[in-house]
Amino acid sequence: FAGAYGMADLMELAEDFVLRNFQEISATPKFQDLPAEKLLQFLRCDALSIPSELAVFRAVVTWVEADPTERLPQAEELMRAVRFPFMTFREFREVRAVNLSMECSGDIEVELYKSALKEFGFGISDCVARKRVHHPKDALVLVGGDELHPDMGNRLPSKQLWFANSLRSGTGLVKEIEWRLLGEMPDQARFRHGVGVLDGQLYVAGGCHFYAKTDTMKSVYRYDPERDHWKRLADLHELRSNFTLVVSGDGLYAVGGDKDINTNLDSVEKYSPETDSWSFCHPLDQALSGQAAAVWGGEIFISGGFNCKYECLVSMFLYHPKRGTTYLAEMTHDRAQHCMESLKNRFYVAGGVCNLRKYYTDQLVCEMYNPVRDTWTVFTPLPIPHVGAASAVLEERLYILGGYCQEDYSEARLTHRYDPVTQRWESMGKMPGPVTDIRACLLHLPEHIRK
Template sequence: DKEKEDKNDHSKRKEDEEIAETNTKDDTEWEVMECEEVDEDEEKQVRKEDESHIIDDLREERLKKPEEKMYYKDDYPTTVFLALKEFKDAFILTDLTLNTEDGGSICVHSTVLAAVSSLIWIKLNERKAENIRVTEGHGWSVSLGPEVDCVGLEAVVEFAYTGLISCLNVQNVDQIQVAARAMGSPRVLALCHLYREKPTLLCKDNKRVKLSAAEQMSINLESIKQLWMHRVGCDVWLEAIGGSVLVHRVILAVSSDYFRGMFTLGMKESLQSHVSLPFLLASDLEVLIGSSYNGALPLNWTGVFEIAGLSLQLQYQPALSLCFRFLQQEINAHTCLDVVSFAEAYEMAHLLEAADDFVLRQFQEVACTSKFKDLPAKQLLKYLNSNSLCVSSELVVFNAVLSWIQAKPSRRIRLADELMRKVQFSLMTFKEFKEVQSQNIWCNHILTEVYKNISEDFCCNQTPQKSQCRIYLPKESLVLIGGDQISEDLCSRSVSRDVWFGNSVRSLTGTNKAIEWRRLGEMPASPRFSHEVAVLNGQLYILGGKKYYGNGDIFNSVYRYDPLQNSWESLCEMQEKRSSFSVVVLDGRLYAVGGYCESDHMDTVECYCPTTNSWR
């Protein structure tokens, strides 16, 4: 027994000496502490933990299978054709010369003109069959018959590039029709026919009979896309890893600054029919090029970072803006830290600010993800120091720090003191601090002083300094809104616009409970009853109802209350007035179902989309 005691004393002294030696080390540099060498057993443990995280991530990915969403740039056709017109006016990449017998000639892009002219489409098909390719400075030409003059031809070309004919009038409508027939341009002919029938181009029978210029350009772009899909008029092969893509170089040039420089600044690639891009995957390149022809990108979390990185590399601004929109609109707790890393790597300040803001606002949810446990110490410290950190209580902050330390305890245990100082223990309730005390982490000798400091912080009777205060998220509460009330003598009824919330629940005898109600404020509009309320994304919606007891007193108005800002917002009205109806929240939308209007039962349903602020 004595020998055992001696051995225990010896091992305890040795352990105390090691702890003392460790505590004397200068651990002020976070990078050094994160990269400290560990022994072989610790390395095995770390590898095991990392593998466990990887397996968890793979399981998450398999379970999620992120759905692909199509993102559109609505003004893309207008943007593309504006650039194409600038190219035409500057004779950049024009490959087709149109000649008239009166000596006129116009240089255009054959691809653009083929979008409105069946004649040019057929000519391009013939050239494809004959395997004729066009290189810079070696274009081709089409001579038109004597019936076509420059006035009519210029109108057809203008329509191809702008979707309208600005010079159309009584004097030249015949010339434009002749040119449109010769070029095989049915939409130009339709425009001339419409002008002859109704020169003012107004509406007929309350229906629009004339497409706008933007709509015409959308049709033109779709036609160019069809040319690409059928490999008609394409003049350059892009060779990448895993395959090649045949495209129109002029479309690449107006979509990408990278290709604009390659094909318009005298580089050797401007004369080549095959361009090698050995640093790109053909599959990614084809997705990106597809967006050049329709302004749309299919995106999901599996491939958005690769597409965004490729868009940056090739300076594809339209595609990049769609990627940014996806990253900001679809961001969630499981992906926000990936967005942060991506934005930091490419120095995108605006995207980084949005991602950091999401992390701070949804900190509790983010802290529960596996990726949170891989945060660098400096980044975690940045979030904990932020005045914008939103949590429901300090216990959330403590649990986040604790889970981060326990993910790699051998490396991170010495960072506990610095991180725990960011938790405002003095703002905790006794129940919350009891949970802090119950944690097994305090058994570690290194944390003895840390625990002592925490206890002193909690027991401190001084008023917390301003720097110690934190803005907490609103707690879930039961809310009462409006309604009507009958007086005690049953002689009168009144309608309310008050908003109350249940502040706390008090126990009475047995299982009885009493709710302490407090006034939250007032609705921004008329008092109402028989209305509906719903909660979507933490915000309160008030819909429809009645302001009094007559048939003409029913509302279709909608209001939204934001508890974080303590503000009301008037939204798009419902399509129908409703009272005593139902509202259902499903897949991020509101559905108004049935109800009463003017003493009649209703059997209609309408849906509200918060993103577009519209009903259908």
């Protein structure tokens, strides 16, 4: 439609949509109607966003098999646009199987496998030096954090904000995020704080700037990405660290947390942007810290965390600002300092610590909650521990960022991404700056800031 009527802006939007959602679009019947020239244009584009290069290969096969007689002669040129060196050995086995079926399906033989093997095995194609580079519309932003150091005096909490400028896919399993510095928070550095995005603006509240009893904070700031400007807002009523800050409706809710090293809170506060004020809501039915929270259908769900004895919990409950706590089905594993995100009408819970007699140990088991059926299901465990990590959902994939390992107290300086379609965790490379007790969110950044 855009092409027929010469609507350049609509064409740009449509092409960008195809590039960002290529795997899903390639599974639709309409995809098979694409002209070969247009398909080739998409395949050659570095901005093609796919979980692996195998998805590109499968798309070409689907397109060819829709009309083998007419399209087999075009298959070789299309296959040259597939970046076979980006595949793993396991993925490449499928290329051989498909090639054989093509050779046996008709009178025309298409020797795809030899050329693909040449590129895959010897890397002589110019696509080896190139990467699939995707620029998400919303930027994944990291805020603050701490770094582990055996000498407490040499620890250096962070004031920095970083954003993911692009997602890059390379040879084999190599995937990485290109991180860029966004700026610094005003006031003191902080970790174990809360972050939230409301009406396109970033809110940063509470946290710690170090480890003494007097180092817990209640200051709140708002960042406007359009003007690249920070504003000091009204303070929280209570000092809070290791709490959750969630956006629901027209406000932000600061839930639980620690007010000092050994005392956690049952209080909840709501922030109103219109009046720049915090007001207390119905308290939790027990003091909590290190819990995780997510919003679905306008309602706030809270999982796990530490109770007043600092034991890890298995609880899952619905919190209402006026009615308080309604308990739901419990998780199968206890955890605190973990992540929980809403994705495709499910809650994905990952990371954190769990109880081990008088001590804590890393929780690698991951669980998925169905809010309609009130049931839990275990899914693929994390490849490494992520305690005190940040999390976000970007383009229908779950990101777990940073944290540390409880067993040896080492930093988890990697980002891992979970794809519900493949049910697989992928390493997305190393992170910048301090990585423990950081926070993450999605924020739309104007082009002048990205550049």
